[in-house]
Amino acid sequence: MRARKVKGLDPAGSLQDNARRIVAVRAQEVLDLGAAAQDPFDPRALHDLRIAAKRLRYLLELTGVGGANSVKPLKRLQDVLGEIHDCDVHLPAVRRLARESPEREARGLRTLATHFATRRAELFERFHQEWPEYERTFTPLSHAADGNPLEVGS
Amino acid sequence: MAKARPVELDPRMTFAEAASVTVATRSHELFAHAGHVLDTSDIERVHDMRVASRRLRAALEVFAPCFNKRDHRALLREVKQLAGALGARRDPDVQIAALEELRAALPAEDHPGLDLLIGREREAQAEGNIALREALEAALTHDLRGRLEELARP
Numbered sequence: 001m002r003a004r005k006v007k008g009l010d011p012a013g014s015l016q017d018n019a020r021r022i023v024a025v026r027a028q029e030v031l032d033l034g035a036a037a038q039d040p041f042d043p044r045a046l047h048d049l050r051i052a053a054k055r056l057r058y059l060l061e062l063t064g065v066g067g068a069n070s071v072k073p074l075k076r077l078q079d080v081l082g083e084i085h086d087c088d089v090h091l092p093a094v095r096r097l098a099r100e101s102p103e104r105e106a107r108g109l110r111t112l113a114t115h116f117a118t119r120r121a122e123l124f125e126r127f128h129q130e131w132p133e134y135e136r137t138f139t140p141l142s143h144a145a146d147g148n149p150l151e152v153g154s
Numbered sequence: 155m156a157k158a159r160p161v162e163l164d165p166r167m168t169f170a171e172a173a174s175v176t177v178a179t180r181s182h183e184l185f186a187h188a189g190h191v192l193d194t195s196d197i198e199r200v201h202d203m204r205v206a207s208r209r210l211r212a213a214l215e216v217f218a219p220c221f222n223k224r225d226h227r228a229l230l231r232e233v234k235q236l237a238g239a240l241g242a243r244r245d246p247d248v249q250i251a252a253l254e255e256l257r258a259a260l261p262a263e264d265h266p267g268l269d270l271l272i273g274r275e276r277e278a279q280a281e282g283n284i285a286l287r288e289a290l291e292a293a294l295t296h297d298l299r300g301r302l303e304e305l306a307r308p
Contacts, residue, residue, distance in 0.1 A: 003215070011170040011220040018169040022216060058212030061158065062176060090249075094271070101270065108267020111260060 001048045003055060004029050019063035020144040026056040027141035034131055034138075040124045043088040050081035056141075066141050073137045080127050087120035158209055159183050171308065173217030178306035180210040184233075185299050188290065191240075192283055197247040200286070204240035210302075211237055225305055232298055239289035243282035246275045 006025045009018050029052045037045040057074040060066050091113060098109035161179045163172050187203035190196065214221075214230045250272055257268040293299070 009169065009219045011173070012168055014165065015163060015167045015169050015172040016165040054208075055212070055215075058209060059216055061209075062161070062213060062216055064163065097271070098267070101267070105267040105270045108260065108264035108269075109271070110267075111264045112256070112268065112271070115256065 001051050003052075015063070019059075019065050020147075022059060023056070023063070023065045023141055024143065024145035026052070026059055027138050027144065030056050030138055031135060031142055034134060038128060038131065040121070040128075043085075046081060046084055046088075046124075046127075050078065050085055053078050053081065056138075060141075065144055070137065070141060073134060077127075077134055080123055080130075084120055084123045084127065087116045087123070091116045091120065169217070170220040173213075173220035174306050174308045176213045176217065177210070178303065180206070180213045181299060181302035181306060184210050191243075191290070192287055194247075194279060194283060197244075197251070200240060200243050200247065204237065204244050207233060207237040207240055221305055225301070229298070229301060229305055232293070232296065233302075236289050236293055236298070239282075239286045243279065243286045246279035246282055249275045250279065 004025050006022050008021060030049065033045065033049040033052050037049045039045065053074055057071060057078060060071050060074065094109055094113045094116065098106045098113060101109060159179055159182075161176050163175065167175075184203065184206040187199065187206050189199070191200045191203050193199060211230070211233050214226065214233060218226055218230075253268055253272050253275065257265060257272070260268065
């Protein structure tokens with residue numbers, strides 16, 4: 001997924017002003033993609049949100065905008081989305097291998113497929129329930145360019 | 155996971171000054187983790203270098219407007235290739251560890267299926283190690299480190 005373009009960046013301008021502009025765009029990206037990722041059967045939307053969350057996290061770590069408290073929820077979000085993604089990658093492969101394998105191997109592979117499917121459902125439910133809290137956390141960052149008092153510098 | 159080296163940033167710095175300091179620090183960090191990454195008996199080394207490559211990539215993306223476009227594009231592409239090779243080695247490492255843990259919790263009847271999958275992941279790990287060796291050699295041949303230092307020079 002390509003990141004949205006950030007307009008008005010100026011190498012001769014201050015780190016603070018430029019960082020705030022980028023954070024505002026990246027935080028809005030996370031909010032928009034998160035709102036679009038509430039369908040459990042749309043792995044693409046969840047994947048796009050995971051990438052956007054990763055970009056925002058590294059950006060906040062790099063610039064210090066928002067302080068350390070804004071990084072922790074992003075890490076938590078990334079962890080849950082990362083594990084969902086792992087299930088989405090491995091589940092079809094394990095099911096296919098189970099169909100192609102003799103019963104001796106197929107049994108354990110079916111068990112593993114059930115494990116991935118159950119885990120994926122639990123993780124999505126957690127993400128879905130917690131999303132409004134994430135929204136509240138990231139919304140101030142999406143207004144970073146407005147000049148709110150946000151911490152800059154690491 | 156290795157903690158990121160602190161980057162001495164000051165909100166009053168220009169964006170270009172912050173770009174120089176950050177890319178220099180993150181480049182140094184990447185190559186500081188290069189030792190023994192091909193050792194499959196210590197999977198944390200490749201993890202640390204992969205995380206360092208992500209941090210450098212993020213810095214290059216955030217500070218893109220501060221650099222010569224052509225040089226920046228080429229270096230970002232090479233850092234992404236190296237990050238890709240690190241991921242190709244790291245992903246099977248993680249899978250093998252997770253599958254072995256799961257195997258220990260399952261009844262013996264399920265073990266042949268998991269053993270089949272663990273065997274495949276070991277093959278992917280060996281292939282990933284070859285790809286990583288080639289990527290490290292390419293980084294050396296094309297003096298990726300020196301060119302990143304040159305890019306970061308104010």
